[in-house]
Amino acid sequence: MTLGATEAQSPEGGLPSDHIAETAEAKQIEGRSLGQIAWARLKKDKLAIASACIIILIIAVAIFAPLIVKISGFGPNEFNQTDASGKSLLDTANGGFPNSGLWGSGMSKEHWLGIEPQTGRDIFARLVYGTRTSLLVALGGTVLAVLIGTVVGMVAGYFRGWVDTLLGRLMDIMLSFPSLLLIMALTPVVADRAKDMFGVEDTNALRMGVLMFVLGFFGWAYLARIVRGQTLSIREREFVDAARSLGAGPAYVIFKQILPNLLPTLLVYTTLLIPSYITAEAGLSFLGVGVKEPTASWGKMISDASNWYEVDPLYLFFPGLALFFVVLAFNLLGDSVRDALDPRAGRS
Secondary structure, eight states: OOOOGGGOBOTTSSSBHHHHHHHHHHHHTOOOOHHHHHHHHHHHOHHHHHHHHHHHHHHHHHHTHHHHHHHHTOOTTOOOOBOTTSOBSEEGGGTSEESSSGGGSOOOSSSTTOBOTTTOOBHHHHHHHHHHHHHHHHHHHHHHHHHHHHHHHHHHHHHOHHHHHHHHHHHHHHHHSOHHHHHHHHHHHHHHHHHHHHOOSOHHHHHHHHHHHHHHHTSSHHHHHHHHHHHHHHTTSHHHHHHHHTTOOHHHIIIIIIHHHHHHHHHHHHHHHHHHHHHHHHHHHHHTSSOOTTSOOHHHHHHHHTTTTTTOHHHHHHHHHHHHHHHHHHHHHHHHHHHHTOTTSOOO
């Protein structure tokens, strides 16, 4: 039997050519998920790509800090009073500030960013190790805040009724606390008590753990409010009703049906929360309730440099610049991710 013109076979004798054309066209107009659309937008956003590169670089510096410092040749806690030729690096007769380098910073081919006044510690090495302190505290506090806020918000939004009322009042209480004052008051007290209870020798590691816990504990309530509102909307959707009608329990619905639809919101909030905690750690260290000597911290470096900015302005400039770029990169990336995940934005 011969085929008509509209049913002509392909030259290879396979499926009709019209069917092949329709299949190819269907592949071209195949729908994309929200994640695919967001990734396509992010790849076109040069500002987002630049911010992501800066963040990746900072994370790499924190991970490979010992190797980087080894290449530079000076440890973060090493006192350097003289150079390789035996010449004094500090003017001990006039307060101990560096006696060479750009603007009295002590910058040289050995000390790339200069040295600290009085101690002679290498600023580059301390800046690199300070990256670890800032990122660890910020990431730890963010993880804790996101975990608590997500669980509390989903439970309140899904069960509603008295559960929602009780958790809602708890959110109101947490939001009404003067968190900064409480963090300043609790951090040294909790660190000292924990040191006595557990006999921890490394007090700075303990202080970093306390900072993570306190920042996360006082930072979950706002996210819980957002998650609760989203959960109230999602729980009324058809796929949630279908899961419940098939006998799915609350735990399955919350974590298998509702949580995946909250991931874009959680991702955006996380990228915006990390820089705020980096700034918070720096501020607490600046005020003297963060990490203590000899652990390097950007905030502690800025605090110490504030006493020397008139004779050694670069000592204040470098940690301030590092803090500025990291916080800016996270904020710009967070804004880009939020715009990319916005379903109301154009999808062309």
